[in-house]
Amino acid sequence: MAKQNxxxxxxxxxxxxxxxxELTNPPPRWWMISFHASWIFCIVYFVLYPSIPLVTDHTKxxxxxxxxxxxxxxxxxxxxxxxxxxxxxAEMDGQALMADAGLRNFAESSAKAIFGDSCAGCHGSGGxxxxxxxxxxxxxxxxYGGDFDTIVESITDGRQGSMxxxxxxxxxxxxxxxxxxxxxxxxGKATPEGxxxxxxxxCAGCHGxxxxxxxxxxxxxxxxxxxxxxxxxGNSREDILRTIRYGVNEDPxxxxxxxxxxxxxxxxxxxxxxxxxxxxxxxxxxGGK
Amino acid sequence: MSEQDQKEIEALYTDAHHWHINAGxxxxxxxxxxxxxxxxxxxxxxxxxxxxxxxxxxxxxHQAILFDIPHxxxxxxxxxxxxxxxxxxxxxxxxxxITLFAVTAVAGRVWCGYFCFQTIWTDVFTWLxxxxxxxxxxxxxxxxxxxxxxxxxxxxxxxxxxxxISILTGxxxxxxxxxxxxxxxxxxxxxxxxxxxxxxxFFIFFTYVFAGFMREQVCFWLCPYARIQSxxxxxxxxxxxxxxxRGEPRGKVxxxxxxxxRGDCIDCRLCVGVCPTGVDIREGMQEGCITCGMCxxxxxSIMDKVNRPRGLIRYASQKELSGETxxxxxxxxxxxxxxxxxxxxxxxIIYGLTHIPPVxxxxxxxxxxxxxxxxxxxxxxxxxxxxxNKTPNKLTFRLHVTGLxxxxxxxxxxxxxxxxxxxxxxxxxxxxxxxxxxKKKKTKIHFILETMNTTDxxxxxxxxxxxxxxx
Numbered sequence: 001m002a003k004q005n006x007x008x009x010x011x012x013x014x015x016x017x018x019x020x021x022e023l024t025n026p027p028p029r030w031w032m033i034s035f036h037a038s039w040i041f042c043i044v045y046f047v048l049y050p051s052i053p054l055v056t057d058h059t060k061x062x063x064x065x066x067x068x069x070x071x072x073x074x075x076x077x078x079x080x081x082x083x084x085x086x087x088x089x090a091e092m093d094g095q096a097l098m099a100d101a102g103l104r105n106f107a108e109s110s111a112k113a114i115f116g117d118s119c120a121g122c123h124g125s126g127g128x129x130x131x132x133x134x135x136x137x138x139x140x141x142x143x144y145g146g147d148f149d150t151i152v153e154s155i156t157d158g159r160q161g162s163m164x165x166x167x168x169x170x171x172x173x174x175x176x177x178x179x180x181x182x183x184x185x186x187x188g189k190a191t192p193e194g195x196x197x198x199x200x201x202x203c204a205g206c207h208g209x210x211x212x213x214x215x216x217x218x219x220x221x222x223x224x225x226x227x228x229x230x231x232x233x234g235n236s237r238e239d240i241l242r243t244i245r246y247g248v249n250e251d252p253x254x255x256x257x258x259x260x261x262x263x264x265x266x267x268x269x270x271x272x273x274x275x276x277x278x279x280x281x282x283x284x285x286x287g288g289k
Numbered sequence: 290m291s292e293q294d295q296k297e298i299e300a301l302y303t304d305a306h307h308w309h310i311n312a313g314x315x316x317x318x319x320x321x322x323x324x325x326x327x328x329x330x331x332x333x334x335x336x337x338x339x340x341x342x343x344x345x346x347x348x349x350x351h352q353a354i355l356f357d358i359p360h361x362x363x364x365x366x367x368x369x370x371x372x373x374x375x376x377x378x379x380x381x382x383x384x385x386x387i388t389l390f391a392v393t394a395v396a397g398r399v400w401c402g403y404f405c406f407q408t409i410w411t412d413v414f415t416w417l418x419x420x421x422x423x424x425x426x427x428x429x430x431x432x433x434x435x436x437x438x439x440x441x442x443x444x445x446x447x448x449x450x451x452x453x454i455s456i457l458t459g460x461x462x463x464x465x466x467x468x469x470x471x472x473x474x475x476x477x478x479x480x481x482x483x484x485x486x487x488x489x490x491f492f493i494f495f496t497y498v499f500a501g502f503m504r505e506q507v508c509f510w511l512c513p514y515a516r517i518q519s520x521x522x523x524x525x526x527x528x529x530x531x532x533x534x535r536g537e538p539r540g541k542v543x544x545x546x547x548x549x550x551r552g553d554c555i556d557c558r559l560c561v562g563v564c565p566t567g568v569d570i571r572e573g574m575q576e577g578c579i580t581c582g583m584c585x586x587x588x589x590s591i592m593d594k595v596n597r598p599r600g601l602i603r604y605a606s607q608k609e610l611s612g613e614t615x616x617x618x619x620x621x622x623x624x625x626x627x628x629x630x631x632x633x634x635x636x637x638i639i640y641g642l643t644h645i646p647p648v649x650x651x652x653x654x655x656x657x658x659x660x661x662x663x664x665x666x667x668x669x670x671x672x673x674x675x676x677x678n679k680t681p682n683k684l685t686f687r688l689h690v691t692g693l694x695x696x697x698x699x700x701x702x703x704x705x706x707x708x709x710x711x712x713x714x715x716x717x718x719x720x721x722x723x724x725x726x727x728k729k730k731k732t733k734i735h736f737i738l739e740t741m742n743t744t745d746x747x748x749x750x751x752x753x754x755x756x757x758x759x760x
Contacts, residue, residue: 126657141664228664
């Protein structure tokens, strides 16, 4: 274009608007090169990739590329990188796994997504639970035990606590007296009279003679320690009275106000390695034993 | 439109007609002459030899200059720069920019004329061209001649040498980012990673095209520097300048004629002939002038021949030409301002290089939950700590916390942290305090890491918070 020393002196196309003539100068060379390169690129692209929409389908392109395929390849690549570590997780027992800082960190990071998918719905993304509904996993109070193997067991088989309703067994004054006792016990101010009433009412059978829980934990009842500061179903007097009166996991048809405390089993839904890695994460929330 | 306006517009058009735009339609075949500035240019160009040599130096067990992108470490001699220290890069960039501004204010486009890779590589390419195809007249003839075996062989030799230089350039550049010796082995055995091939290919292509074909077009149309130089020079700036008063009216020297009526310029156009960008310096300062001084060499040689004093074209400022005296360099406001910024950034870089922390510590307070009540009623906070050991040795630290009286620390391996020189493994720290110890909801605390061996004490402090229930 710049070769034209007098660009006005080429013929025009015959069109003229307001004294401006359209000349027959060719477009600049770089522009022509870009133009040809563009349409050639389009044709190559159309041949290689899915592009032209048809009535019910579209052309597939000779590369057979799809977004889903690309995604699956990326997932496979990621799985291949993780495979040797997952193998190690599968082979190691809890103690060895918790002692290996690198692998523990791998497990905790890998479990983040699994926890988000399977656990956070109830227990919260940081394991903080929901007061009165779902237990907090970041404290050190464990109904079934906070060591690595027990956590694995809880996730694999699930848990279902049970406590009978006492509304028909104990009179209202007795229930109120029990509530007074457990509130005092959690503050470390339990009285001998209260403890005597607690034992007479038959609570010690599950919660232990000193109300510290764990009497029949081996049976999986999940009887809580009533002397610590943690409350599974809320710490207000109203909450405590309701738990004593209506129990836990009674048949809701018979006892509508009963507490529901069911942890589903994840055996079969999650792989054993995934459960192990979840256990590491739960253990590392801060309360692991 | 008034008559006055009409006249002004016509004047504009006359000017525009006179204006020559170099859009690369014709290859500029510049004549090569020896001279003072030619020698300077070679000296300056030879500095670029270090670019080709430096990647092969080694220090300790690694390359002396290595930009190790996969490991995110930059090695400069025995110094290792981590991504955390990259704030210094901004100072380096400021330093480079201000140096460019300052030099431009004092002496124009010194960078372009003597140091720029575009200038130097083009100069070497055209030097080869000159050696193989002959001087500009022979080159133009060869260009127009029909294809013969001789023409073909000349072209073949030239392009092979150009490509050889391009390959060397590409490989050398890549060698700054990976082990140079290993790179050569991988290239020769065709086992280099794809990225290396792509980088080298990219550099070969652009070296060959930019230095072999586009040449001054890059300076005219791709480089922004030419476009902004007008705001960086002033009347004090020393630039290659044609002494208009002395030179005009120009005219050819004729035997027997009285040449006294004429100026000193004999209109031989040698200044244009030697210009690598093809500008006519007699038209004044312009975007095409890279201030290389080739025209000064050419004009001086002619002035010697016609027995006139040298310096018709010379490094001079506008003030000098109009007879004013030039203020001393360090009394010019621009120079003072630039020097001040320059000193600040140099001071910052020196401070940064001498104060690279041996260990980088980051403490993240867990936000969900912000705190947890434990079974004995105490409050626990969870922190994730990442500590990067930048030294080549294993370091052992003791961790303690200040700012909260009576806080207890729980860590996987006690309060002792061992940091290996490579790799970062984050770990959790749990702090516990009783509600009585907490004066308010949010307590400011500090994590302190201290080395246990007393010989080379390292102490790092990091701020964080301890959060408890509402008071």
